[in-house]
Amino acid sequence: MTEPDAELLRTRGLRVTQGRLAVLGVLDRLPHADADGVHRALADDGAETSVQSVHNVLGDLTAAGIVRRFEPARSAARYERRIGDNHHHAVCSSCGRVDDVDCVVGEAPCMHADAPAGFTVQAAEVTFVGLCADCAPAT
């Protein structure tokens, strides 16, 4: 089979290494994993690597624009592969679960806000904090 991830890495000028492919594979299964989560997933797969290396790989992938880094308040940085579309996140304040949210406005969500004079908006980070279905209090 062809390796689309490998091709993707080459396109961005990055070398194709086993560690990077493994991290990308983990992010396919865990779409909102943090650095420690990626490391644990790799360890479960039998790969021996260090948390620092995971940080290193994630940093490279982020710099190359292959993954996106976002930091929910009160949580470690998380990484995801969904880029290009500017979607939001719903974070459960009870269990920490993260879900994607597509804004109905479309690609440029909430960009219609009154930005300060001269401010150039590069990206909008929108996070909804609340309770997911599993953690919703019994009514």
Place this chain on the structure above:
Amino acid sequence: MTEPDAELLRTRGLRVTQGRLAVLGVLDRLPHADADGVHRALADDGAETSVQSVHNVLGDLTAAGIVRRFEPARSAARYERRIGDNHHHAVCSSCGRVDDVDCVVGEAPCMHADAPAGFTVQAAEVTFVGLCADCAPAT
């Protein structure tokens, strides 16, 4: 003169102490200061306090609902006194400057997104990342 801040503290069931009044005063001058910024501002005023105490005070004020804590990506936690209205923030990715942004939608900004089934939205955190007027590249 009366001390509205002191009255505010009593209303929330907190004791009125010099440290808390000082922190609130700093947040009036620096509307988006982080813990270290508050500590430095207090030091400039001649007050002798530790960074840990500032964290403690800010934590108390946050728990009491007097100040709001928000954490821009790639930055330390910041605190502000503007609460009640649900405004957003514009963060300059170059100089780190933070400005308030009033969303045109009103009090419940961007709440019209498609939340996951069963998800109860408690709060929406919206952050615009970009370049402020001072840091905008010369065109």
Place this chain on the structure above:
DNA sequence: TCGCTTGATTTGATCGATTCACGATAAGCG
């Protein structure tokens, strides 16, 4: 007004996440 009770502050240690520095390793090219 004085003293007591309890909350608040201080100090120092500690933790978690991330970054930095450098030697070891392997990817990719000729």
Place this chain on the structure above:
DNA sequence: CGCTTATCGTGAATCGATCAAATCAAGCGA
């Protein structure tokens, strides 16, 4: 196949924030 250089792995170090125990003072009642 061998070289060059980006990448990985190991360890230490940093930064922000939290925790725990001892000291201190705000605000109550006598």
